[in-house]
Amino acid sequence: MLTKITSYGDFAMTNLVEDDWGKKNLTFDPSNGGSCAVGGGSCCGVVKLESSTSLSFSTSFQSKVSFALSSRSFCRKREGICGKRRALKVCCEKRVSAVVEKDAAMRQGADSNVEQLSIVMKFGGSSVASAERMKEVADLILSFPEERPAIVLSAMGKTTNNLLLAGAKAVCCGVSNVSELHELSFVKELHLKTIDELGLESSIISDILVELEQLLKGIAMMKELTPRTRDYLVSFGECMSTRIFAAYLNKIGTKARQVRRTAMYCSVWAVHTDDFTNADILEATYPAVAKRLHGDWTNDPAIPIITGFLGKGWKSGAVTTLGRGGSDLTATTIGKALGLREIQVWKDVDGVLTCDPNICPNAKPVPHLTFEEAAELAYFGAQVLHPQSMRPAREGDIPVRVKNSYNPQAPGTVITKARDMSKAVLTSIVLKSNVTMLDIVSTRMLGQYGFLAKVFSIFEDLGISVDCVATSEVSISLTLDPSKLWNRELIQQELDHVVEELEKIAVVHLLQHRSIISLIGNVQRSSLILEKAFNVLRKNGVNVQMISQGASKVNISLVVHDSEAQQCIRALHSSFFDNGFLSEVEEAASVN
């Protein structure tokens, strides 16, 4: 019995959120469900829906049913979703029932015997950086004949960086100089060379290249690069890589189809200027993605080659991006949406390592992580995974496997809900640099209530995200998330404003150029970890400026000055991982 419809999308686009559509038509019976609202013997009801589909309504007396959309603002802060909730009100005259039917594609999918997609495989820019790499990735995909994969690709190599640079230069280079931009030539040559080496026709991307140059000329003409335009600009990278790879698979006899920013609904309407380049996935994405990919696959089973990183603003309809490295999040979102068996993210390293290999070249792969550990690790700076990417995987309880496309034999890292922590001590050391820290000391008496609330409401009002917090009775030290901070255009004014507001209730010290060193592992052993860590730091003459142990029980964070951070990490990594310390502790744990 339906009683309520809730829509997240634009009803005109028929992407509504629905409940249990699967097998049968759902009947709206106003005499039972809706409230009798309007006079003249009419009954009205509102229908609740949890997953998305196109809606069609049929009644025995069509002309006697009316539909009305109403909208209401809502905010679910914990999920980061705010917007307008639109409800569909169905009004019928007495004894007339409205039948809500699932759409044709869904019905076909449910009834069909076609085996559904089984895994998602994401290949990052480093994995598809050249024609040779694309061939190897194609071989790799085909080496799993038992799977029916959905493929997510990033832009080739450093294309995103080059597009961003080209955009920045276009702002001030003048329209007539756009064609000469080095970064534009680089992007063109890379893609045309790749097409040539793969034996494809250059015409497959000529329209994209023309449009790209036009866009850069538009930027040059306007002398302006807004976050919205920046997202559109970088989207050319993923559009080209997926088109080329799909064409190559088809050429070698494997049926594939390019899927562009498939129904990834993102929030871009919030007040902050950086939302366009750092959009969030909305709940409506999951059913929409499932419908699109299942529908396409069932109608015509061809491997979907999906643009990673890109979304679609649910209100603006414009291209959005999920933040740098966002293709990981695209992959896990698709994994959850389709309820797949496994999510694979293929990188250029043997999995998640004990440390960034650029800081500690002898970092080793970590065989097993929990979603919680991986999320902390990604959030606190490990470039290997997008900070938000673990959320869909954890919600869908779908294992994530991080593998090396250059060395597929390496076992990689498996990320799951739980693992045996009985012997675990320290898993990985992560660095987040260029952090801004605030020391806030209350000017009032001990025991004052509402101080923390006041401080955090100032950050909330300004939409500034806080990373680590340490408090005492009269003071708070906290760090501000640099990824959310430094791409905000007015950041220095905003920081000045924060300080000004806080100074009404406290003495404030703004400390810039700090680093957070996060020790990810088993915080049940925090004394052991801290004893060892502080020994190392003391020997290296480093003064820790703040310590924070989160409630997650997997992360201890230490704040030091930027200039000391890398040296600290190397010393910590060496004493924890290189000298047999952890294996000794683990052995002792298994004896006890």
Ligand SMILES: Nc1ncnc2c1ncn2[C@@H]1O[C@H](COP(=O)(O)OP(=O)(O)O)[C@@H](O)[C@H]1O
């Ligand atoms: N803890 C870590 N484990 C593995 N790689 C890391 C870690 N920290 C930083 N990295 C860096 O992340 C890179 C892989 O991530 P990324 O560049 O996003 O790959 P891709 O572009 O293929 O998705 C590695 O080449 C490595 O330099």
Ligand SMILES: N[C@@H](CC(=O)OP(=O)(O)O)C(=O)O
């Ligand atoms: N191309 C985008 C998205 C992405 O996920 O890339 P990669 O998988 O290469 O980190 C970026 O460079 O940010």
